[in-house]
Amino acid sequence: MATASSNIKGFYRQKKKESGIRKPTSTKSDKSSLLHAATLGSDFTPPSALVSHGSPDLKDDYDKNEDVLRQFDMNSAYGPCLGMSRLARWERAQRLGLNPPKEIEGLLKGTKVRSECLWDGCI
Amino acid sequence: MTAMEIDTEKNIQRKHSTYQSLDKTFDIQNEIYRGQQYSQIYFARLHTMRTLLYSLVTHWKPHVPVCTVLGLEEGKECIIVGTLYKHMQLKPCVLDEYSKERSAVPLVKPHNFMHPDDHLVLEDESGRVKLGGTVLSPSTYVTGGVIALHGKETTAGDFLVLDVFEAGLAPQIVPQLKSREDKYVVFISGVSVGSSTSNPLQFQLLVDHITGHLGDEQEQGIAAEIVHVVFAGNSVEIPLGLLNGQNLASKDQSRVSEAVQVLDILLSQIAVGVSVDIMPGSNDPANFALPQQPLNRCLFPGSRTFNTFNSCTNPHCFELDGVRFLGTSGQNIDDLKKYSEARDELEFMERTLKWRHLAPTAPNTLGCYPFTDRDPFLIESCPHVYFVGNQDKYGTRILEGSEGQMVRLISIPKFCNTGLAVVLNLRNLECHTLSFGAQPSTLKTFNDA
Numbered sequence: 133m134a135t136a137s138s139n140i141k142g143f144y145r146q147k148k149k150e151s152g153i154r155k156p157t158s159t160k161s162d163k164s165s166l167l168h169a170a171t172l173g174s175d176f177t178p179p180s181a182l183v184s185h186g187s188p189d190l191k192d193d194y195d196k197n198e199d200v201l202r203q204f205d206m207n208s209a210y211g212p213c214l215g216m217s218r219l220a221r222w223e224r225a226q227r228l229g230l231n232p233p234k235e236i237e238g239l240l241k242g243t244k245v246r247s248e249c250l251w252d253g254c255i
Numbered sequence: 256m257t258a259m260e261i262d263t264e265k266n267i268q269r270k271h272s273t274y275q276s277l278d279k280t281f282d283i284q285n286e287i288y289r290g291q292q293y294s295q296i297y298f299a300r301l302h303t304m305r306t307l308l309y310s311l312v313t314h315w316k317p318h319v320p321v322c323t324v325l326g327l328e329e330g331k332e333c334i335i336v337g338t339l340y341k342h343m344q345l346k347p348c349v350l351d352e353y354s355k356e357r358s359a360v361p362l363v364k365p366h367n368f369m370h371p372d373d374h375l376v377l378e379d380e381s382g383r384v385k386l387g388g389t390v391l392s393p394s395t396y397v398t399g400g401v402i403a404l405h406g407k408e409t410t411a412g413d414f415l416v417l418d419v420f421e422a423g424l425a426p427q428i429v430p431q432l433k434s435r436e437d438k439y440v441v442f443i444s445g446v447s448v449g450s451s452t453s454n455p456l457q458f459q460l461l462v463d464h465i466t467g468h469l470g471d472e473q474e475q476g477i478a479a480e481i482v483h484v485v486f487a488g489n490s491v492e493i494p495l496g497l498l499n500g501q502n503l504a505s506k507d508q509s510r511v512s513e514a515v516q517v518l519d520i521l522l523s524q525i526a527v528g529v530s531v532d533i534m535p536g537s538n539d540p541a542n543f544a545l546p547q548q549p550l551n552r553c554l555f556p557g558s559r560t561f562n563t564f565n566s567c568t569n570p571h572c573f574e575l576d577g578v579r580f581l582g583t584s585g586q587n588i589d590d591l592k593k594y595s596e597a598r599d600e601l602e603f604m605e606r607t608l609k610w611r612h613l614a615p616t617a618p619n620t621l622g623c624y625p626f627t628d629r630d631p632f633l634i635e636s637c638p639h640v641y642f643v644g645n646q647d648k649y650g651t652r653i654l655e656g657s658e659g660q661m662v663r664l665i666s667i668p669k670f671c672n673t674g675l676a677v678v679l680n681l682r683n684l685e686c687h688t689l690s691f692g693a694q695p696s697t698l699k700t701f702n703d704a
Contacts, residue, residue, distance in 0.1 A: 208380045211298035215291025216627050224628045228302050 197245050204236050205249045213249040221249070267467065267475050270438050272482040272576045272681070274530055280631040281546035281568035283624050291625050293618045297338060300630040301379060304401035304611065305336045307422055312336070312403050315420050319405055325381035327408040335414065336403045337379040339396055343594065345370045346620070367593055369394060377404060377414065387413040395606070397594045399615035422611045424656030427637035430577045438681040440483045440575065441465060441689070444584065444644030445669030447538070448521070449514025450492035453671035460691045461676055462524050482681070483575055484529055487644025487667055488536020488584020491518050515540070515554050522564065523557035530563040534571045536584035536645055544622035545586060545614060546570060546631060570613055570632070578681055581634070582642035582665075587614035589645075590621045600666040601650050604643055608634065608654065608662060637662060640679060645669050649677065651686045 205213040210225040210232060219240045225232040239245055312321060312334050321334045345368040373393040375386040387409065396402075405418040443461065447453045463469045467478040491514040497507050525531045535541030535550050542548055549566035558564040567573075570583045591603045594616060607613055613632040617623035637656065642665040650666040663684040668675050676689040 211302070211380075212292075212294040215289055215295060215625075217289070220627065224299070227628070228299070229306065230302075 197239050197243055201236065201239060201245060202250050204232070205251075214251050214255060216249070217247050218249055219247065265472070267472070267479045269467075269479045269528060270436070270482050272438055273574075274483065275574045276565065276567065277572040277574060277579075278549075278568045280629070281570060281572075283546065283548060286624065286626065288625070289627075291627050293623075293625050295627040296618065296623070296625055296630050298380075299626065299628065300399075300612070300633065301338050301401055303630065303633055304422065305379075307611075308336045308401065308403045308420070311422065312420060315403070316405055316418075323381045324377065324379050324384050327384065327414065329408045329410060332405070332407045332417070334403055334405050334420075335377060335379075335384070337377040337383075337401065339398060339400045339402060340376040340378055340383070341373055341393055341396060341398045341594065342376060343368050343370060343373045346594070367596070369594070369596060384408070384414045385412070386416050387411075388416040390416045391419055394596050397591060397616050398619045399617065400610045400612060402610070421609045423609055424654070424658070424660045424662070425608075425611050425634050425637040426658065427639070427656070427660040427662075428579070430579070430639055436682065437480050438482045438576070439480050440485065440580075440640075440679045440681060441481055442485050442487055442582075442642055442644070442665065442667045442677040442679065443670050444487035444536070444646075444667045445489045445671055446486065446518075447489055447492040447669070447671040448518045449494070450671060453492070454674075455517070457674050457691045458521060458670070461670075461689070462521050464689070464691075465525055466528050481529055481678075484525055484531040485571075485580075485582070485642075486522075486531065486533040487571075487582060487642060488534050488569060489538045489645050489669070490533060490536070491515055491540070492538050493540065519555045519557045522555060523561065526558050526561035526564040528563075530565065531558075532565045532567045532571065532573070534567050534569045534582075534584050534644070536569065537586055537589075541569075544624050545617055546624065547584070572638070576681055578640065578684075579636065579638045580640045580642070581613075581638035582640075583613065583644065585643050585645035586621060587617070588643045588666075590614070590616045594620060599650055600643060600646050600648075601652055601664045604641060604664050604666070605654050608637065608641060611635075639663065639684065640665065642667055642677075647672075649673070649675055649688055651677070653684070 201218060204210070204222070205218065210221060210230055213221060216224070219237075222232050222236055222240060240247065309321060316334060319332055319334050321336070324335055324337060327333065327335065347368070375391055375393050375396060376383050377386055386404070388406065391404070401422075403420040404414065404416050405420070406414050406416040409415050446458055448455070448458065460469070464478055465481055465484060467475040469478075493511055493514055497503060497511055503511065522531060522533065533550060535547040539550060540554065541550055547569040549568055552559045552566055555564065555566070570581065570587075572579070572581045574580070587607065588600055588603045591597075591606070595603075597603050597606070607615065611634045612630075613634060614621055614623070617632065618625070637660045639661070640663045644667045646666040646668055648666065649668045652664055654662045654664055656662070661684075663679065663686065665677055665679065665686060667677050670676060674691045676691070677686060678689055679686050
């Protein structure tokens with residue numbers, strides 16, 4: 133199978149979409165631990181392979197709003213996100229006195245965004 | 256010819272009290288299941304209790320810093336708050352069925368799953384830490400309670416507990432005991448109509464006493480002071496052999512509904528004269544998971560016509576003349592008995608009040624609805640009367656809190672086994688029992704020696 137090995141890169145396309153959780157700033161860049169990703173969204177820095185470099189891909193299946201909402205989903209301070217709609221989770225956070233950012237409520241009630249958390253349908 | 260005069264009967268009026276149901280938080284009608292798991296209810300529980308404990312620990316040990324589990328530093332004394340998890344090797348695990356080796360330990364021990372090697376772990380969103388030291392005794396605690404611990408991390412990575420802080424009794428609203436007169440509340444549980452151990456005559460005697468059909472004027476006068484009746488679960492027992500998933504023959508169908516029909520007749524006899532609450536229990540035709548929803552009113556075609564009849568949730572919370580009652584049909588305490596130990600049922604009840612949670616083992620080992628936005632079993636306001644049904648024996652005492660709270664704890668025994676009902680006086684919260692016996696007289700024979 134000599135031919136297969138030479139074409140391996142074409143065989144398995146390595147194109148990775150600009151997905152993954154990106155944080156605007158990170159203090160511990162190399163001490164990231166994937167195990168903590170689900171619980172400490174604020175300290176997680178994904179490996180550089182998952183972060184897009186250069187110009188943004190405009191054909192993304194999600195946009196800035198979705199990114200903000202995903203950060204909200206992953207923030208463990210507001211509790212687990214799975215099994216609740218984002219708005220219900222925001223309202224729960226509000227009721228428990230956690231002061232979730234008002235802009236999230238605005239996004240969820242106003243614009244056309246996904247009402248379910250990022251794991252919905254995947255788990 | 257003078258008309259004969261019938262002696263006018265003296266009417267004895269039953270006393271009246273104001274009743275208000277506070278069961279709204281246990282109602283799941285408006286809940287929608289969206290595939291959520293139990294992490295949501297644990298989060299609601301941890302967050303609510305932690306906010307409360309953070310405010311209380313500042314008075315407990317003001318100079319000790321508070322940190323999260325992940326923020327622990329070795330050797331540094333601090334306070335951590337989290338949910339307890341008790342690792343129990345004898346706790347039945349569904350995976351045991353699949354284990355290749357059969358150990359000498361039987362798969363399920365019915366009564367109590369404690370073991371000397373049980374250990375406690377404290378958990379919050381950031382992580383969990385094993386608890387060490389001798390201050391915290393695993394036999395007293397169960398999974399699901401939220402507490403604050405003062406201690407420090409050891410080199411082994413455990414948390415050495417130096418001191419424990421529980422939330423303690425919740426704030427209590429002082430009841431305005433307006434009436435200076437005696438008014439009684441009757442508690443019965445485990446009537447088990449339809450079971451082989453229940454004696455229908457005993458229950459009929461109870462109903463007749465409450466409705467004033469027994470005894471002379473004096474006894475009727477006592478019965479007239481009963482203002483409320485509570486059935487704390489297991490009012491019927493449907494023959495289990497019939498409920499095996501097979502289609503029922505028509506004669507079996509009537510057997511299934513017989514017990515409920517008899518109960519309905521007796522309840523309607525009570526409901527004619529006094530307000531009655533009926534709570535579902537573990538054997539009743541209600542849902543399994545807590546909070547159990549009210550028994551469907553279609554089961555009580557006779558009783559439901561009376562506005563004095565209330566089908567309630569389990570747990571049940573209500574106010575009578577300003578006195579706050581909170582109680583369950585027993586599942587919460589029965590589960591604590593399996594996973595921890597105490598002197599008696601009253602001590603288990605005291606612990607649930609001090610942890611401010613009716614059923615800490617839910618949802619771990621006690622079936623529970625997966626709430627997302629709240630934990631309805633958290634006790635926000637301390638009741639004046641706390642009752643638990645379907646226990647083995649009667650017990651009662653007053654529990655005092657650190658802020659002057661006073662709670663009457665009542666352990667209601669199973670009526671079908673003991674013939675005991677419990678009576679509480681609203682005026683002074685004193686308790687006594689009503690005993691009903693219906694033994695046939697024994698025939699004595701004299702034998703020649």
